Amino acid sequence: MTNSKLIAYLGPPGTYSQRAVTQYFGKTPSGHYEYVPLNTIADCFTAVQDGTAAYVVVPFSNSSNGPVKFTYDLLRTTEPRPSIIGETQVKVEHYILAAPATLQRIEQGGEDAVRTVYSHPQVWGQCTQYLTSHFSNAARISVDSTAYAATLAEKDENAVAIASIAAADVFHVEVYAAEVQDNQDNYTRFLVLERYVNGAERTELDQSVDMELVRWDRVTAA
Numbered sequence: 001m002t003n004s005k006l007i008a009y010l011g012p013p014g015t016y017s018q019r020a021v022t023q024y025f026g027k028t029p030s031g032h033y034e035y036v037p038l039n040t041i042a043d044c045f046t047a048v049q050d051g052t053a054a055y056v057v058v059p060f061s062n063s064s065n066g067p068v069k070f071t072y073d074l075l076r077t078t079e080p081r082p083s084i085i086g087e088t089q090v091k092v093e094h095y096i097l098a099a100p101a102t103l104q105r106i107e108q109g110g111e112d113a114v115r116t117v118y119s120h121p122q123v124w125g126q127c128t129q130y131l132t133s134h135f136s137n138a139a140r141i142s143v144d145s146t147a148y149a150a151t152l153a154e155k156d157e158n159a160v161a162i163a164s165i166a167a168a169d170v171f172h173v174e175v176y177a178a179e180v181q182d183n184q185d186n187y188t189r190f191l192v193l194e195r196y197v198n199g200a201e202r203t204e205l206d207q208s209v210d211m212e213l214v215r216w217d218r219v220t221a222a
């Protein structure tokens with residue numbers, strides 16, 4: 001057990017994970033709990049395992065392109081594996097966000113003015129159609145979260161980020177293109193984790209996630 005009153009998620013504010021956390025626990029959590037953004041999915045696992053956080057919310061799988069690899073690997077390797085006590089699905093709509101100066105450069109020089117596209121690795125496979133016809137000469141740089149990508153685009157006149165519209169409320173970036181995901185019905189399943197208490201019975205959700213991990217092992221071994 002832990003006395004922590006923190007609920008951690010992959011930050012900074014403006015990520016899809018933040019949406020998941022407020023969807024599950026409410027806009028402001030009850031019972032004196034507080035939300036805390038962490039830098040990586042691995043940090044979320046560490047926080048719940050060492051008791052720094054009472055709960056963490058992590059992305060698990062996506063309807064368009066399957067497993068969130070970091071989470072699958074951490075669920076396999078964290079000993080003992082945290083208990084999975086809840087889940088929530090978030091509709092994922094991606095936006096191209098850029099600093100105002102970048103938008104001006106695109107207006108003057110076309111999309112070739114953009115040298116870099118920043119986003120979370122999960123995103124590339126969800127926006128293949130858009131990325132085939134736009135920014136095809138730009139380098140794709142994977143970073144820890146979509147909102148972190150927005151912070152990089154905020155400071156870089158040659159870059160855009162693919163992120164949630166929520167990131168545009170938090171950082172000084174504007175919308176260049178809306179809803180650029182291939183599939184309009186694009187959902188990510190998030191899991192709510194709590195520290196495993198020795199001897200506790202595994203929940204039904206734990207078992208369904210086990211099955212999913214085994215199924216994925218078979219797919220990748222084939």
Ligand SMILES: O=C(O)C(=O)Cc1ccccc1
Pocket residue numbers: 010014015016017018059092120122123144145146147188
């Ligand atoms: O980076 C984020 O915003 C996340 O929460 C991870 C993620 C990335 C892409 C789709 C869904 C979740």
